Each structure stands twice: as C-alpha cells, then as structure tokens.
Amino acid sequence: MTRDEAFLQFLLRMGDNTLILGHRVSEWCGHSPVLEEDIALANTALDLIGQTQFWLGLAGEVQGDGKSADDIAFLRDVWDFRNLLLVEVPNGDFGRTLMRQFLFDAWHSIQLGHLMKSSDERVAAIAEKASKEVAYHLERSADTVVGLGDGTEESHRRMQESLDYLWPYVGEMFQSDEVDAEMVAAGIAPDPASLRDDYDALITRILADATLTIPDSRFGHKGGRTGKMHTEHLGHLLTQMQWLQRAYPGSNW
Amino acid sequence: MYAQMVKSEAAQDDPEKLAAFQARIDAGEKIEPKDWMPAAYRKTLIRQIGQHAHSEIVGQLPEGNWITRAPTLERKAILLAKVQDEAGHGLYLYCAAETLGVSRDELTEMLLDGRMKYSSIFNYPTLNWSDIGAVGWLVDGAAIINQVPLQRTSFGPYSRAMIRVCKEESFHARQGFDAIRKMAEGTPEQKKMAQDSVNRLWFPALMMFGPSDKESVHSEQSMAWKIKMNTNDELRQKFVDQTVPQIEFLGLDLPDPGIKWNEERGHYDYTDPDWSEFFDVIKGNGPCNTDRLAARNKAWDDGAWVRDGLMAHAKKKAAASVAAE
Ligand SMILES: [Fe+2]
Ligand SMILES: [Fe+2]
Ligand SMILES: [Fe+2]
Numbered sequence: 001m002t003r004d005e006a007f008l009q010f011l012l013r014m015g016d017n018t019l020i021l022g023h024r025v026s027e028w029c030g031h032s033p034v035l036e037e038d039i040a041l042a043n044t045a046l047d048l049i050g051q052t053q054f055w056l057g058l059a060g061e062v063q064g065d066g067k068s069a070d071d072i073a074f075l076r077d078v079w080d081f082r083n084l085l086l087v088e089v090p091n092g093d094f095g096r097t098l099m100r101q102f103l104f105d106a107w108h109s110i111q112l113g114h115l116m117k118s119s120d121e122r123v124a125a126i127a128e129k130a131s132k133e134v135a136y137h138l139e140r141s142a143d144t145v146v147g148l149g150d151g152t153e154e155s156h157r158r159m160q161e162s163l164d165y166l167w168p169y170v171g172e173m174f175q176s177d178e179v180d181a182e183m184v185a186a187g188i189a190p191d192p193a194s195l196r197d198d199y200d201a202l203i204t205r206i207l208a209d210a211t212l213t214i215p216d217s218r219f220g221h222k223g224g225r226t227g228k229m230h231t232e233h234l235g236h237l238l239t240q241m242q243w244l245q246r247a248y249p250g251s252n253w
Numbered sequence: 254m255y256a257q258m259v260k261s262e263a264a265q266d267d268p269e270k271l272a273a274f275q276a277r278i279d280a281g282e283k284i285e286p287k288d289w290m291p292a293a294y295r296k297t298l299i300r301q302i303g304q305h306a307h308s309e310i311v312g313q314l315p316e317g318n319w320i321t322r323a324p325t326l327e328r329k330a331i332l333l334a335k336v337q338d339e340a341g342h343g344l345y346l347y348c349a350a351e352t353l354g355v356s357r358d359e360l361t362e363m364l365l366d367g368r369m370k371y372s373s374i375f376n377y378p379t380l381n382w383s384d385i386g387a388v389g390w391l392v393d394g395a396a397i398i399n400q401v402p403l404q405r406t407s408f409g410p411y412s413r414a415m416i417r418v419c420k421e422e423s424f425h426a427r428q429g430f431d432a433i434r435k436m437a438e439g440t441p442e443q444k445k446m447a448q449d450s451v452n453r454l455w456f457p458a459l460m461m462f463g464p465s466d467k468e469s470v471h472s473e474q475s476m477a478w479k480i481k482m483n484t485n486d487e488l489r490q491k492f493v494d495q496t497v498p499q500i501e502f503l504g505l506d507l508p509d510p511g512i513k514w515n516e517e518r519g520h521y522d523y524t525d526p527d528w529s530e531f532f533d534v535i536k537g538n539g540p541c542n543t544d545r546l547a548a549r550n551k552a553w554d555d556g557a558w559v560r561d562g563l564m565a566h567a568k569k570k571a572a573a574s575v576a577a578e
Contacts, residue, residue, distance in 0.1 A: 019326075022329075023321060026320045026321060026329070026333060027320075027321055029313055029316075029317035029320050029333075029336055030310075030313035030314045030317040030336070030548065030552070031317075031548065031551070031552045031555075032552060032556065033552065033553075033555065033556020033557075033559035033560055034556060034559070034560055035310065035340055035343055035344055035347070035357075036344070037556075037559075038313065038337075038340045039337055039340045039341055039344070042333050042334075042336055042337035042340065043337055045333050046330055046333040046334055046337065049326055049329050049330045049333065050330060052326055053326050053327070053330070056326075069326055070325045070326055070327075073326055074324070074325070093555070094555070094556060094559050095559070144563075146566070147562065147563045147566040147567070148559065148562045148563065148566070150566050150569065151561070151562025151563060151564075151565045151566040152558070152561050152562045152565045154558045154561070154562070155558055155559065155561065155562025155563075155565070156562075158558065240321050240322055241321060241322070243322055244322060244323075244324035244382055245324055245325075248440065248442055248443070250440075251324075251439055251440050251442070251443055252435055252439055253324040253325050253328055253382075253435060253439075
C-alpha cells in the first residue's frame, strides 16, 4: 500500500463517519422529544455534513481522478464505505441515538485533538475547524447521557439498554491496521489503539455520573472501517441517500 | 398562515379602558405583556401566534421528508439549516405567546388534540425533490408577504419575533428559488419535476392568505387592533404579482390559465383557489392532516420519557446544590 493509498483510506474513514452519522441524525428531523432537541440534532447533523464536505473533498483531491465529494458520497456501494459500524446502526429511540452520539463524540474529539497536529496541513486545518464543533457536540451528548442516565427509573433503564446494545461497536474505533501504521509513519494521524486510554478515562467519568454500568466485555464487532463487513443497515441507508443521484445520473442539483 | 382563521371575540371589557387602549394603538405605541389589554386581544393573539408557531413546527415534516434524500451534500446542508431555522422560529413564537400567559406545553397539547390549527399548506405532500425548492420559494415567499406587515403589529413581542423571523424567511425564499431554478434549467426530467411542483403547490400557496375578505367576518376588529395589517385579498394579490414574473423567468408554464395582466387594475388577474378544498383541509381532510398530526403526536408521546428523565435529573441536581449550601 502506497502512502497516498493509505491516506485516501484514512480520509474516507473520517468522511464516511461524519457522512453516515450526519445522515442518521438527520432522520430525526421533526420527530424529536422536544423542540430544543430538534434544533440541536439538526445542528449536529449540519456540522457533520459540513465536515464530510471537507474530508471527502480532500479524499477526491488525493485520489486525483477528478471525483468530487458528492461523487464519493453518492456513487459508491456498501463495500466502498469506510465508516465505523457504530455510526450506521439504526437510531433506535432517542436514548440510543444520544448514547451513540456520545460514544462517537468522545472518540471524535480525542481523534481531532491529535489531527490538529497532523503533518498534513490540510488535515490539521479541517481538524481545527471540526474540533470546535465537536467539543460542543460532546458537551451536549454527555450532558444528555448524564441527565437521562440519572433521571427516572425508565430513562435509566433505557440508557443502560442503549449502552449495552452499542458497546460491542466501540472497540472498532481502536483497531489499528496497515493504513494506520502508514499514517503514523507519515505523522498524519495517531495510532487508533493509542487513543483508548484517554477514551476510557473520559467515558468512565461521564458514564459514572450517568449512574450507568459499562459492560464487562471487550468484544468488538469489526468490518466497517476496513469495509470488509458492514451491517445490513448500511445498504438501506444508501438506497435512500443516493436515490436521486442514481435515478437521474449526470444532473446538476 | 399565520393570519388565516383569526377570529376575535366580542369585547366585554371596560369601555373606558378599551378606548384608552385603542388610542395607544392608533398612536403607534407597542403593547407590552405587562400592559392592560382586552381579553379578546389577548385571546386572538394567543391563537394567531400559537398557530404560527405550530406551523413552523409541523412545517418541518414536509421538508424533513427530503432531508435523507437530498441529492448533494450542499443541498442537504442547506435544507438542514433551513429546517433548523424553522424550529428556531417556532421557539421564538412560543416564547412570544408565553408572554400572554399560556405555556408552550399547553399550546402543544392544543395542537396535538386538534384544538389549534397550523397552516393549511403543510397538509400537502412534498412528492419530488423540486418541491423543496418550491416550498422555500412559494411557501416561505407567501409567509414573508404575510409577515412583513406584522413586523409593525401592535403587540411588542410578536412584532420583534416577526422582525427576526422575516430576515431568515427571505433567505429561505432566495435559496428555494435557487434550488428550483437548477431544476427548471436542468435535464428534461428535472424540468418536469419543477413544473409538477409549481402546478401542485400554486393554489395551496394562494390559500395561505386565507379566504376572501368578503367571507372573513372577524378581520375588522383585528385590523383596528393592528393584529392584522392588510386584507387577505391584498396580500394574495401582492403574492401573485410578485410570483408570476418569477415563474416566467424560470421558463415554466403558468399553473393557472386564468393568469393575465390586467392593464386597468395594474395587477395580474388569477383564478381563485377552490375554497371548498381549503375548508376541507382546515377541517382535517387535507392529503396529509392525519399523518402530520400522527407524526407530531408520536414524537411527543415517544419523547415523554426523555422530558421526564431530564426534568427528574434537573430536580435532583437542584436539590443537591441546595443541600450543599
Ligand atoms: Fe419559519
Ligand atoms: Fe413562518
Ligand atoms: Fe422559512
């Protein structure tokens, strides 16, 4: 694998995470429990889609065959996607959506903190801008997880169920492979495995405030960030997201 | 919709106070929440501002219908930002209504059980991507025509909310026009979508101004109180005059063969919408009423545990901070 090939994979991983999570969050539009949440969820989705434009735009540049961020987002099939499985699982109830957001935001904020020091200036610039947005996402999702975890009996139960359901998708964030080794060697991105301690410290603190119990198991599903095996859910998401581009190819929108 | 379906009650207030109140309005003063106001003024405003707020909220649904299918990242971002603005408008309007002594939750309950209405336009479906452009251009465009005069309305909080809302609505209308223009100038299929949107949404947009003034018995009192600033027909004419040249600019066919420039009046003539359809929609028989209300009820019911959980947590925290003092 050349450095550019690895770099492209890395950029797809970043951009596909924000694309797919942004899409999932946007599914809430008009259906959330309270008006302030409709606003906050739309805002989160908007930030994530904005970040996608940067990551996938740069991916297109690195790939060098004239593909735009839109081409990459709308014209690839499931096996080409490099997002974590965590972000493609269905929203479930509001509790699961916010728990997924928190588990992702915690990783995302730590990851972006490292990427701000990337040897690649373009990566550092995107990370700098995104990290401000993500700091706010994390503050909000953490507060909500604490509020609902330590709320009523029902909200506590639902949040614990969400954590139990999502926990097996956490480990994938820290699995390193040859793409990551290449990124570390180039000084572009940190080794995913090296983020685990900071991540555990952060989520242990918040989930303790939320009176929730982190499951014992360290088992982690994998296959999203390598593209080897996504969940069945991603294909359905893509059929919706890509429909207009597929049905009316070559149009300007 | 804003100004549609407004009814004012026969005044039962002290005639002297009423006269002084009317004098303040005539002098162009703003009425603030703490000031004395006739019961019917308060009631009419609660209904009008509440309906407007509900319209912003329900209006998220037809637009949200296309967020997950937006054809480009930029279009998705623009639509998300718009829908976020609409929810924000709902928020300021509920706050303005709350100054009149009704809570957001009470208003929400009245929306959900059908006691309060929202704009009839949101009971129509969005069926192709071009509808998203058409909604911004025609629906937000009609809303602006309704709302610009309300920036001068007599009730201070409502007037201030309208000033803020109108700025964003103009932005939405421009973006909507830009989106439908891409379609009208695009492939034959895209142009067909644009034409379909205009054909379907034209009359529902005209209905947003409410029935003809000849049939609207309660508007006189609202006009005197500066809750309503223009007649429905004046505003509708303004919308037609503004929009017909835009449809022509897009190179689309006019959606109504009755549209013709009338030299003598200095306005476009047009065919009146089918008011029996309008009253059906208002009564709950529009194409989407049942689904829209069901979606809002489901969101509210499914969200109860979230609201209760966050409330319970806030109480625990408050109790803990009192105990710590
Ligand atoms: Fe609005
Ligand atoms: Fe509005
Ligand atoms: Fe708007």
